[in-house]
Amino acid sequence: MKNNPQFLIVHHTGASETNPKEDTSHHTFEIVNAWHKKLWNFKSSLGHYIGYQYFIDKTGKVTQGRADTDEGAHTLGKNLSSIGICLAGNFDVTEPTKEQVEALKVILKAKMSQYGIPLKNVVPHRQFANKSCYGSKLSDEWVQNLLKVKPVPTPDPVPSNGAIVDEIKTHLQAVDTLLGKIK
Numbered sequence: 001m002k003n004n005p006q007f008l009i010v011h012h013t014g015a016s017e018t019n020p021k022e023d024t025s026h027h028t029f030e031i032v033n034a035w036h037k038k039l040w041n042f043k044s045s046l047g048h049y050i051g052y053q054y055f056i057d058k059t060g061k062v063t064q065g066r067a068d069t070d071e072g073a074h075t076l077g078k079n080l081s082s083i084g085i086c087l088a089g090n091f092d093v094t095e096p097t098k099e100q101v102e103a104l105k106v107i108l109k110a111k112m113s114q115y116g117i118p119l120k121n122v123v124p125h126r127q128f129a130n131k132s133c134y135g136s137k138l139s140d141e142w143v144q145n146l147l148k149v150k151p152v153p154t155p156d157p158v159p160s161n162g163a164i165v166d167e168i169k170t171h172l173q174a175v176d177t178l179l180g181k182i183k
């Protein structure tokens with residue numbers, strides 16, 4: 001079955017099984033790939049086992065694990081209608097690096113435009129699962145806020161010619177009044 005991307009689902013690598021507070025930001029593509037091979041042994045058309053289409057390590061390096069059209073193994077019920085993107089780290093306890101966030105924005109923008117995916121369909125894993133993924137330190141809106149264009153501040157209105165003429169008249173009247181007083 002071919003994946004037909006309608007959602008962009010963002011994940012973190014999360015805690016280890018034994019320690020919910022473990023910082024997993026050092027996890028690499030290879031580590032997660034080996035883990036998922038052990039879990040599911042579900043090979044992608046690119047020859048990897050990692051369940052996500054894209055993996056972003058803490059330096060911001062992006063590695064593709066599955067083709068966009070490959071079935072994913074990251075979000076139950078959405079693996080044939082989404083692209084999974086995972087950031088290394090446990091965002092229940094830490095936050096993503098600047099480099100990760102920049103790389104994430106690039107992928108999200110590219111895939112939104114490539115597949116016509118609306119902003120409302122760019123979501124954390126927890127929207128579809130009873131878990132904290134992409135981490136409780138990041139709000140539900142965090143990922144969509146990354147993609148919103150900041151409004152450009154409106155400049156002060158430039159006075160119209162009429163307003164300038166009125167201002168000059170007022171000044172001239174003031175000068176007249178002064179001259180009147182001097183006479």
Ligand SMILES: [Zn+2]
Nearest residue numbers: 011012125133
């Ligand atoms: Zn997840």
